[in-house]
Amino acid sequence: YVFPGAASRRFEHSLGVSYLARQFVDTIRAKQPELGITDADCLCVEVAGLCHDLGHGPFSHLYDGRFLPTINHNHDFAHEHASIGIFDHLIRSNHLLPAFELFGLGEEDIQFIKELMLGDKSEGPAGFEWKGRGNKTFLYDIVANKRNGID
Numbered sequence: 418y419v420f421p422g423a424a425s426r427r428f429e430h431s432l433g434v435s436y437l438a439r440q441f442v443d444t445i446r447a448k449q450p451e452l453g454i455t456d457a458d459c460l461c462v463e464v465a466g467l468c469h470d471l472g473h474g475p476f477s478h479l480y481d482g483r484f485l486p487t488i489n490h491n492h493d494f495a496h497e498h499a500s501i502g503i504f505d506h507l508i509r510s511n512h513l514l515p516a517f518e519l520f521g522l523g524e525e526d527i528q529f530i531k532e533l534m535l536g537d538k539s540e541g542p543a544g545f546e547w548k549g550r551g552n553k554t555f556l557y558d559i560v561a562n563k564r565n566g567i568d
Contacts, residue, residue, distance in 0.1 A: 454553070
């Protein structure tokens with residue numbers, strides 16, 4: 418009722434997050450060139466924004482927080498972990514690594530995209546190896562900000 422033309426579907430949300438994340442990192446890069454943000458960094462943030470919610474079930478948080486606990490009382494489902502698994506599956510099953518390479522992204526960038534989707538080292542699934550991106554830790558706050566919960 419507040420925004421009659423607004424939509425709240427996951428697809429539109431992901432497109433919007435991808436767009437805004439890219440705008441944000443591009444602005445930081447333009448205003449603070451001393452940070453050394455590269456084209457690859459910007460593209461990684463953009464892809465992470467697009468893919469960060471792949472792991473949500475139907476009806477998003479209702480499914481994750483209400484439905485899953487009723488059928489599995491010991492569940493420890495995190496949509497971020499599922500998003501990473503789906504992202505890996507999409508790359509593998511569709512042989513997308515060459516497409517990433519066309520844009521100058523390699524395995525280390527794919528790892529960085531997954532880290533950006535998690536937002537914080539403590540959010541990683543069991544066995545997830547966090548590699549980091551040097552002194553660019555501020556980039557982790559753009560897509561999945563664990564300080565204030567904004568994505």
